[in-house]
Amino acid sequence: MVEPRNLDTAVIDLDAVVADTPGAHRGVFLDSAGSSLPPVRVLDEVVNHLRREAEVGGYRAAAERDDDLSAGYEVLARMLGCDADEVAFTDSATRSWLAAFDAIPLAPGDRILSTEAEYGGNAVPLLRRAAEAGATVEPIPSDSSGAVDVSALRSMLDDRVRLVSLVHVPTNGGLVNPAEAVIEAAHEAGALVMLDACQSVGQVALTGLDADIVTGSGRKWLRGPRGTGFLVVRGRIRDRLLPRQVDLHSGTWETPDRFSLRQDARVFELWESSIADRLGLIAAVRYALDLGIDNIEATVRSRAEHLRAGLAELPGVTVHDLGTHRCGLVTFTVDGVAPATVRDHLLDHHITVTLSATTSTQYDMTRRGLDVIVRASPHYFITPAQLDDAIAAVAAMT
Numbered sequence: 001m002v003e004p005r006n007l008d009t010a011v012i013d014l015d016a017v018v019a020d021t022p023g024a025h026r027g028v029f030l031d032s033a034g035s036s037l038p039p040v041r042v043l044d045e046v047v048n049h050l051r052r053e054a055e056v057g058g059y060r061a062a063a064e065r066d067d068d069l070s071a072g073y074e075v076l077a078r079m080l081g082c083d084a085d086e087v088a089f090t091d092s093a094t095r096s097w098l099a100a101f102d103a104i105p106l107a108p109g110d111r112i113l114s115t116e117a118e119y120g121g122n123a124v125p126l127l128r129r130a131a132e133a134g135a136t137v138e139p140i141p142s143d144s145s146g147a148v149d150v151s152a153l154r155s156m157l158d159d160r161v162r163l164v165s166l167v168h169v170p171t172n173g174g175l176v177n178p179a180e181a182v183i184e185a186a187h188e189a190g191a192l193v194m195l196d197a198c199q200s201v202g203q204v205a206l207t208g209l210d211a212d213i214v215t216g217s218g219r220k221w222l223r224g225p226r227g228t229g230f231l232v233v234r235g236r237i238r239d240r241l242l243p244r245q246v247d248l249h250s251g252t253w254e255t256p257d258r259f260s261l262r263q264d265a266r267v268f269e270l271w272e273s274s275i276a277d278r279l280g281l282i283a284a285v286r287y288a289l290d291l292g293i294d295n296i297e298a299t300v301r302s303r304a305e306h307l308r309a310g311l312a313e314l315p316g317v318t319v320h321d322l323g324t325h326r327c328g329l330v331t332f333t334v335d336g337v338a339p340a341t342v343r344d345h346l347l348d349h350h351i352t353v354t355l356s357a358t359t360s361t362q363y364d365m366t367r368r369g370l371d372v373i374v375r376a377s378p379h380y381f382i383t384p385a386q387l388d389d390a391i392a393a394v395a396a397m398t
Helices: 014-019 040-056 058-064 066-080 093-102 120-133 150-156 179-188 235-240 275-291 293-312 339-348 362-368 384-395
Strands: 087-090 111-115 136-140 161-167 192-196 213-217 229-233 251-255 258-261 317-319 330-334 354-357 372-376
Touching (some): 040 058, 058 275, 136 150, 161 179, 229 235
Antiparallel strands (some): 251 258, 317 330, 330 372
């Protein structure tokens, strides 16, 4: 049974956020878990900087924004609950995850524990590096609600566990894993925790979580540009990591035969990046902080529960979301109708959803006997009336 939540959404000014979102007037957008609609503030930041680059060149345009770019580390730190020198900007959540994981030393006999919600983009490098190093990757069982079983995790932990890979919110459903309890258990055993916050940042508060490494994307619930991401590396673990993808931004070439590396998280950044997109991400984070993450979380959960409840009442529709603590992802299937057909039917009615397949979450989808499901992800700029339109469009297929 889903635990009761405070679904009072009066704290978000719906008219204001809709007015801030040009794409909100073009049908019913239910794919913020894929790539959300940026607000005007983000759009203007990116486009205006590109125009400035066209006027004076990229180097000068970037230099004019040095103060704003530097302030961005503190802005992200406020959202993520860390210090500014623990933040790095990247071009995607995947780049963040790969750079950090590649820096974790592995040896024969080492163990990596992952959740059954593990994402395919993490699983492939996990399995590959484990095979190269002679390590193993072991999924932690889920409990009866579908969340990671913390008791089972504790029974699996020993001094050979180097890493716990924790997906906070899976790509294929509204489950929110108990990150705080997982982090506590892993740290008691001396293991590192990598928190994949790709689907949680921007819709779920992260400030109380003390994971060693946190990765996330700008384009999803944060409503930033594509090609943006972030990485948090806690200062306490820097000596345990060996960054391998380094350049003249990550380090300094001091003499012809000597170099030094940065001592903060920016050792994981590369010199070249899209300044316009980074400024857009910073603007998106400021926008979310202005609204309040707790307010966003309550509103998004309210929208998702509205949609989830409406779909569950339809004959022939099965909602597939797990967990007792749920968020903004809603997944379902329609009996006798291929998920791709459902997606295309909804698009014909100007309703945007996407699909989630086994290849993205092998452990979980295989365990549940699922192949492909429809994924809808309403953000706070979606109105209840729009959700009712989406429910009616699905009902027309049953």
